[in-house]
Amino acid sequence: MKRVDPLLIVDQLEISSKALVPLMKKFSFQIFPGEIVALTGASGCGKSLTANAVVGLLEDGCEVTNGRIYYKGQSLSQNDEKSWQTLRRDEISLLIQHSLSGLNPLQSVKKQMLRTLKQKTEPAKKERMNYLRDLLRQVGFSNPERILSSYPFQLSGGMCQRILLAMMISLQPTLLIADEPTTALDSVNKEKLLALLKKLQQEHGLTILLISHDVERISAFADRIIDMEAREEVRTCFLNYKG
Incomplete structure (x- = not known):
């Protein structure tokens, strides 16, 4: 079996406020090429903070104070603004919560x-x-x-x-991060958008990090679901990287 390395590694991530008060801490997960991984948890647990940290778009007053983020084996901790812009242009796209x-x-x-x-x-x-x-x-x-x-x-x-x-x-992009993409949609359009993401993943060879609090709805579309509050994987449908 051929080994496939993770596309994205978040290792013991801690994000703090300007006053160095931790907003989230010690969170880790990996994403492998070709997966749709759903990141779930209640509002305020740090899902969007994690997404913004991955693409270098944390709001003023927030910063990564511990842990590492690796993309294609390279640490992003030393990225300057030009490097972040290149990453967002060439590799990782963020679909924001409020369209x-x-x-x-x-x-x-x-x-x-x-x-x-x-x-x-x-x-x-x-x-x-x-x-x-x-x-x-x-x-x-x-x-x-x-x-x-x-x-x-x-x-x-x-x-x-x-x-x-x-x-x-x-x-x-190689990696698409969709942050609560169905929040403002009715039930029918939520299903349509999730089905569209699945279709685009298959047609474009995308890897997708899908952030949502709606575990029941996304369970039909994600390959893996990670509960951010419980710090564990709560469901696995299939894992592409195993073969």
């Missing part, structure tokens, strides 16, 4: 998607428009031209969430 705050309400969807796409590549005009239309179709839009010409305030929360997902996919 409306992730899009500029005063700019069209087209303008915002093009700006994201240009972080990675600069295709010819005709090619990039075809690519954007294809991305929007992949995330479930049957009329991509209408979506491209729309502004976020004209669209529902679920539509904005899918647009953000398309923007993340345009960066061709």
Whole structure:
């Protein structure tokens, strides 16, 4: 059996406030290539803090005060801002919890998607428009031209969430972190978005860290579920890296 190394290792992570009061501590887990791993736990236990620490986006006043984060075997503890920006552009995409705050309400969807796409590549005009239309179709839009010409305030929360997902996919990440992606959605659209994440994982070879407090709903989509409060893996469906 061929050994596969973890893609992401979080080892004894501690995050503290500016006053050095621990907000979470001694949390460890690993993610292997090709998995969907769900990170669960009650609000306030540190799920989003962990996600933000992995991509170098902790809020002012918070910092990693102990432990290590490794990506592809390399420690991220010494990253400067330029290194974090490169990591977020080339390797790890973060789909934030509140979709409306992730899009500029005063700019069209087209303008915002093009700006994201240009972080990675600069295709010819005709090619990039075809690519954007294809991305929007992949995330479930049957009329991509209408979506491209729309502004976020004209669209529902679920539509904005899918647009953000398309923007993340345009960066061709290796690891996608989806932080409570179904929070603002009704029951039907929650199921649709989770099924879409599973589909995109399979089509693009993504590894996904899915952050959610809804264990019951995500159990059908995740390969592993890790309870952050209990510090243990609570369910395993199958593990790709075993073979």
